[in-house]
Amino acid sequence: MSSPKRTLFIFLFVAPAFIILLGVVVYPFVYNVVLSFSNMNLRHLKDWHLVGGRQYMKVFTEPTEPNFYIVFLKTVIWTTVNIFFHVVIGVFLALLLNRKIKGKSVYRTLLILPWAIPQYIVALTWRGMFNYEYGSINLVLTKYLNLPAVEWLKSPTEAFLACILTNVWLGFPFMMVVALGALQSIPHELYEAADIDGASWYHKLKNITIPLIRPVMIPAITLGIVWTFNNLNIVWLVSNTGEPSDQTHILVSFVYKAAFNLYRYGYAAALSMIIFAILLILSLTFARRAKVTEGAY
Amino acid sequence: MINHKQKRLYLNILTHAVLAIFALIAIYPILQIVTVSLRPSDKLLSTSLEIIPEGATLRSYVNLFTTQPFLRWMRNSAIISLTVTVTGVVLASMSGYAFSRFNFMGKKFGMMSLLITQMFPATMLLLPLYIMLIYLGLINTYLGIIITYTATALPFCIWTMKGYYDTIPASLEEAARIDGCNQFQAFYLVILPLAAPALVITGLFSFMTAWAEYLVAAQILQDTQLWTLPLGLKSFESNMSTEWGLYGAASLIVMIPVVVLFLLLSRWLVSGLTLGSVKG
Amino acid sequence: MKQLPAIAAVVALVLAGCAARSVDLRRIVIWHQMRVDERVILESQLARYMKLHPDIRVEAVYKETETLRSDFIIGAIARQGPDLVYGPSDQIGPFQVMDIIAPLEPYLDSGWIASINPKGLTWYKGHLYQVADKLGNHLTLVYNKKLITHPPATDSELIAAGQRLTDRRTGQYGLVWNYTEPFFFIPFMSGFGGWVMDDEGHPTLNSAGTINGLKFVRDLRDKYHIIPAEADYNAADALFKDGRAAMIVNGDWSWSGYKKAGIDIGIAPLPVITSTGLPCAPMISPKGFSLNANVPPEKIPLIIDLLKFLMEGENQLETAKILNTMPTLKALYDDPFIRNDEILINSQKQIERGRPMPVVPELRAIWDAMRPSYQAVLGGAKTPEEAAEDMQILAIKKIEEMNE
Numbered sequence: 001m002s003s004p005k006r007t008l009f010i011f012l013f014v015a016p017a018f019i020i021l022l023g024v025v026v027y028p029f030v031y032n033v034v035l036s037f038s039n040m041n042l043r044h045l046k047d048w049h050l051v052g053g054r055q056y057m058k059v060f061t062e063p064t065e066p067n068f069y070i071v072f073l074k075t076v077i078w079t080t081v082n083i084f085f086h087v088v089i090g091v092f093l094a095l096l097l098n099r100k101i102k103g104k105s106v107y108r109t110l111l112i113l114p115w116a117i118p119q120y121i122v123a124l125t126w127r128g129m130f131n132y133e134y135g136s137i138n139l140v141l142t143k144y145l146n147l148p149a150v151e152w153l154k155s156p157t158e159a160f161l162a163c164i165l166t167n168v169w170l171g172f173p174f175m176m177v178v179a180l181g182a183l184q185s186i187p188h189e190l191y192e193a194a195d196i197d198g199a200s201w202y203h204k205l206k207n208i209t210i211p212l213i214r215p216v217m218i219p220a221i222t223l224g225i226v227w228t229f230n231n232l233n234i235v236w237l238v239s240n241t242g243e244p245s246d247q248t249h250i251l252v253s254f255v256y257k258a259a260f261n262l263y264r265y266g267y268a269a270a271l272s273m274i275i276f277a278i279l280l281i282l283s284l285t286f287a288r289r290a291k292v293t294e295g296a297y
Numbered sequence: 298m299i300n301h302k303q304k305r306l307y308l309n310i311l312t313h314a315v316l317a318i319f320a321l322i323a324i325y326p327i328l329q330i331v332t333v334s335l336r337p338s339d340k341l342l343s344t345s346l347e348i349i350p351e352g353a354t355l356r357s358y359v360n361l362f363t364t365q366p367f368l369r370w371m372r373n374s375a376i377i378s379l380t381v382t383v384t385g386v387v388l389a390s391m392s393g394y395a396f397s398r399f400n401f402m403g404k405k406f407g408m409m410s411l412l413i414t415q416m417f418p419a420t421m422l423l424l425p426l427y428i429m430l431i432y433l434g435l436i437n438t439y440l441g442i443i444i445t446y447t448a449t450a451l452p453f454c455i456w457t458m459k460g461y462y463d464t465i466p467a468s469l470e471e472a473a474r475i476d477g478c479n480q481f482q483a484f485y486l487v488i489l490p491l492a493a494p495a496l497v498i499t500g501l502f503s504f505m506t507a508w509a510e511y512l513v514a515a516q517i518l519q520d521t522q523l524w525t526l527p528l529g530l531k532s533f534e535s536n537m538s539t540e541w542g543l544y545g546a547a548s549l550i551v552m553i554p555v556v557v558l559f560l561l562l563s564r565w566l567v568s569g570l571t572l573g574s575v576k577g
Numbered sequence: 578m579k580q581l582p583a584i585a586a587v588v589a590l591v592l593a594g595c596a597a598r599s600v601d602l603r604r605i606v607i608w609h610q611m612r613v614d615e616r617v618i619l620e621s622q623l624a625r626y627m628k629l630h631p632d633i634r635v636e637a638v639y640k641e642t643e644t645l646r647s648d649f650i651i652g653a654i655a656r657q658g659p660d661l662v663y664g665p666s667d668q669i670g671p672f673q674v675m676d677i678i679a680p681l682e683p684y685l686d687s688g689w690i691a692s693i694n695p696k697g698l699t700w701y702k703g704h705l706y707q708v709a710d711k712l713g714n715h716l717t718l719v720y721n722k723k724l725i726t727h728p729p730a731t732d733s734e735l736i737a738a739g740q741r742l743t744d745r746r747t748g749q750y751g752l753v754w755n756y757t758e759p760f761f762f763i764p765f766m767s768g769f770g771g772w773v774m775d776d777e778g779h780p781t782l783n784s785a786g787t788i789n790g791l792k793f794v795r796d797l798r799d800k801y802h803i804i805p806a807e808a809d810y811n812a813a814d815a816l817f818k819d820g821r822a823a824m825i826v827n828g829d830w831s832w833s834g835y836k837k838a839g840i841d842i843g844i845a846p847l848p849v850i851t852s853t854g855l856p857c858a859p860m861i862s863p864k865g866f867s868l869n870a871n872v873p874p875e876k877i878p879l880i881i882d883l884l885k886f887l888m889e890g891e892n893q894l895e896t897a898k899i900l901n902t903m904p905t906l907k908a909l910y911d912d913p914f915i916r917n918d919e920i921l922i923n924s925q926k927q928i929e930r931g932r933p934m935p936v937v938p939e940l941r942a943i944w945d946a947m948r949p950s951y952q953a954v955l956g957g958a959k960t961p962e963e964a965a966e967d968m969q970i971l972a973i974k975k976i977e978e979m980n981e
Contacts, residue, residue: 006399009480013395017388017451018407024426024448025414031425032417042938042979045675046654065949065971093319096312103313108563109556110320113327116555118509118530118548121333121341121541124811125326128342132807133748134815136325136346154807154956169322177498177559178457180566184494185464215463216495219456226415240809243757244956245949252418260420260647261945262979263671263938272421279416287412338838342815344748428655436657515648521638532639537810538612538830 036269041262048266055270064258066247072278075250078164079229085168086228087221090175095209097176098183108180115173123237126166127153130238153239156247163238163248170234175220182216183209222287229279232256251275327549334358334545341541357542358550367547369522370529375554377439377525378507381446385454385503386496388447393458393495394484398467408459411452419512427516435517442517449513450506454499461495462488493565504558508551526551602876605635605883607866608649609663610642614833618899622892626883635883646671649869653677658869660880665714665862666699669706670938672867679870680704684881693888696928697863697905701936709865710888711896712903713829714934716764716859717927718845724749724823728845732768732793735848739803742823751803753817754826755810756794757955759947761826764857766790767932768850773947778937780976782947783969791954791961793850798955828859829924832901844923846930859927860934863905897921903928939976946972 036055040048059068093111097104114122129136130152138149152162186208194204232252239248242257249257252275259268328348333341335353343350361367396404426445427436435441465488473483489496511527518524524532530547533540611619616639623635638659640648646668652658653675662668662678672678682690682705690698690705699707720728724742729735739751755761766772771786798804805816817825818838826847835842847857866884868877886892893904894912901920909915916922934940950964950971959967 007401010395010399010401013391014407017392017455018410020388020444021414021448021451022410024445025417025422027429028422028425029417031428032421035421039981041981042671042674043981045650045677089319093316096316099309099312101309101312101316105560105563107316107320109560111316111323112556112559113552114323115505116552116559117327117330118527118551120530120534121330121544121548122326124341125329125333127809128811129326129329131342131812133805134342134344134812136329139346151807153809169326173323174502177501181457181461181494181498184566185461212464215460216457216498217460219453219460222412223415223453223456226412230416230418232418232420243952245952245958252420255418256420257945262942262975263650263675264978265424267978269421272418276417280413283412283416284409287409338818339834340815340818340838341811344816344819344821424651424654427651431655431657515640515644516651519638521636531641531644533613534641535610535612535830536642537828538834540613543613 032269032272035266036273038266038269040265040269041267042264045263051266055266056274058267059271059274064254066249066254068254071249071251071254074160075229075252078160078167078235078250079225081164082167082171082228083221083224086171086175086224087217089168089172090177091179091213091217093172093176094179094183097180111176112173114170115177119170119233120237122170123166123234126162126169127238127240130162154244156244159239159244159248163235166238167228167231167234171224171228175217175224178217178220179213182213185216186212222283225286226279226283229282230275251278330545330548332545333541334549336542336545339539339541341539357546361543361546361550365529365543366521366524367529367550370524370526371554373523374508374525374527377443377446378504380439380443381450381507382500382503384443384447385450385506386500389451389454389458389499389503390489390492390496392451392455393460394462394488396455396459397462398470408456411456415452423512423516426513430517437518437520437523439523442514443507445513445517446507446510447503449510450503453502457498457502458492458495461492465491494567497562497565500562501559505555508555602873602879603633605633605661605876605880606659607635607637607661607663608640608645608659609637610640610645611663612830615896615900618896619887622887622895626886629886630882633879633883650675650677653869653871656871658871660869660872660876661866661884662869663864663866665864665934666707666709666936667862667934667940669699669701669867670936670940673701673704673706674938677870678706678867679872680706681708681868681881684877689885692907694905694907694910696861696933697865699863699865699936707863707865707867708884708888709863709905710893711864711900712861712905713924713928714860714862714864715924715927715931716761716826716828716847717924718824718847719817719827719832719835720824720843720845721817721820721822722841722843723820728824728843729848731848732850736797736801736803738823739797740801743803745802748821750805750816750822752797752824752826753805753808753813753822755808755813756798756804756826757809757952759944759951760860762790762794762947762951764826764847764859765793765850767859768847768853768855768857769793770853770855772932773943774935774937774939778935778939780939780943780946780969780972782943782972783965787965787968788961789852791951791964795954795961829900829902832920833899844920844927846923846927856930858930858932861928861931862934865905938979942975942979943972946975 037050037052038048039051097108132138132149132151137152141147142149150158152158190208191204194208230252235248235250235253242249242253255268255271255275259265259271332348332350334357336350337352337354337356396408430436430441469487470483473487478486509527511531514525514528518528530544530551533544533547609619616637619637623637627633627635642664645662645664649658649662693708694712697709697712698705699709718728725738729738742751743749766786769786769789771784771790772781774780798806813825816822818835818840820840832842832844847859849856868880872880888906890906890909893906894909894914896902897904898914901924903921903924904915947968950959950967953959954961954964
């Protein structure tokens, strides 16, 4: 294809998407940057003005309950544990569903339901299942497994674990669907050739399946990391806005509470910028190491 | 010694068992919501574990359709979600293709920006988004919300399409060109059908982005005539007086189109489309 | 492409849905946080109004309380938003400081104002910012008549009744309530002589009232065992609706839900604390309408007309009959229904013993300051004395942060 024709082709294929994408995102982002240097709050709502880096100073120096770095650490744990299980369970189930068995559709449909159900009611249902006396989880633990009941929602570690369990349940279907799609790109002939060579299932998994689903899984995993890092909803609902005692927080729920409850919009903007910067550094490092923008072949 | 056939049978049974266990875990909380929707009083939790509650009634379902504009919400959501799905799939399939097949100035930046746009915590973006859309006259319009949702779904969709295209060898286009196709025809007639599984992922994701989204919809759609399902559901919610019967019933019905769409699209989650066409 | 006509059709359909809306003097928008049964009444009253005024259209939009607050603020920043906003009185303080609601007294004659119960009029900094049609939002003692016929009047009676009615084997509790939330702790703080703030809006959390109130709640669970180990709002609600709790502390918004669930409920004022002689005083708050500061002056008379209609005796009485809320029109207090309805009589008794909820913005900071320490006491991590001290320190700090 000749060069000007090629350029036109690329432009026509790429431009519409990016015009929409950047159009929607750029103005809000810039607005937020400006706000983070302002004093917009209860007393200065309509007449706010710029005050330099004061909000950023506050983020770094103001002691908060809980401590910023602990919340950051919790966010990292939250993200890694969630993504790990989402991907492992999702790929595992996709592999099973890819086999020739009867009733595949039934299983696929049932397994996708956690993604389809509205989050508010199901998060609160899970919260109910963690109730110490009446929740199903403790009932199963005590009656069927003879283990002691856990005070899920009253202790910080257990409450955090409860949020993670709920989010794992919510998140694996998505990875499963992506993995199912990814598996379709692997030609049968590769597996057949490996079988002829007498390869074990582990060998096939490691050398054929995993490398070849990578190109399609990588976007889901990378974006999954970003989305999970910023996923306010589940932690908020399952822990009832951070209980016990504001211990169950990740960075975004922490921002929400510290800033929005008290109308400290300038502060919230600065805190959001810092979360963004942290995420940017973490993801870019991950992306560079995993060479995410390159192809598979 | 177990022979091959027995080994197969054994593995199949094991597969079924594992899938069944996971399916059970997947549906248990949802069964609880079924219970909530059938309970005569508005109760989210219960001290009993029975699935069919005492005095079970379909009243919530009836009320949902007779006392609430549920069908209107569903119609609005359907229009918006299907449009976002189509727009998302079309734009992503094209952008992803360009990113996969060509090297051009700004390519790396483009790919990175897809990632970066997703990183900002959404809560802070609502206010400026609202201001911007007012300025553009897009508040209370389908166009405004469709554009916003498309922008939200695009990064994942573009990237996934690119990833899938990357697994399709470029030699196929060369073969097509030799047969007389131009670049667009090679894309549209040869490569795109092969990328069907990725289109499924992209389509389903775009649909879900629009179907289940609440925050942005609440900002943009102020007019109750334009309300989508998430806004409608939220109206049953009250800090301490949620109408759990209605909410449960609505939640279950809201799931149905997603499941139907998934079943329809699953037909294209088939493999073996790639090779066999190019050997060596 | 073959799909082009289909796509074009969809685009056309979409654009058809984008009706441009200009500023409309004949269209009044109310944002409210009324739950479903309240909403139904509002809609029917609005329908009557629109019949009387065929050229006016009124739209009521529901938003959940917190969302209502933040959306109203966002709307105001963009110079948009509804004409009237309806909610409890504690949103008045922040809205006034942000200068997004307008005073109402310039548009209402003094005679009309005098006809409304003063508790239903929210004056702040010398101006009338909210006119309420419902008075209450208060916690009361709700009891299941099948399990207990005479509600306790003092704290010792409460404990005795609770112990009598709690049976761990059958899973029945004497008393349940959302006791982990500070709003639901207030009555016990006030019963022991404490309160959240003084008249200037400074927090007064490190008082004996707080400490003794904390000890009391903790003892109910750990010493007398009459409340469950863990109960948030939904859990307590479920237990009471299941008939497994004899008494619950809940507000007037919940009563119709319990009746609907088939529980034969009685309402009683919260008990008196014998050691102080003080009643447990919940916060009471009117729920009413405020005017958006962005409304153009020419539209205001129309809005006031609507407001007065909704406040009329006939409408308030209708609401009171269906929802068991207290109306604010003085003339209605002589109405036979209001005087004779058992629930309203008891509700009124509780209101008389209650204290008005502060409207100043500082209240929010106080809630946020109370919550962590309060829950720490319940979790055993702090003593009541430590908690009271910590609450006070944190409240002062948060108020400073908010007011920078």
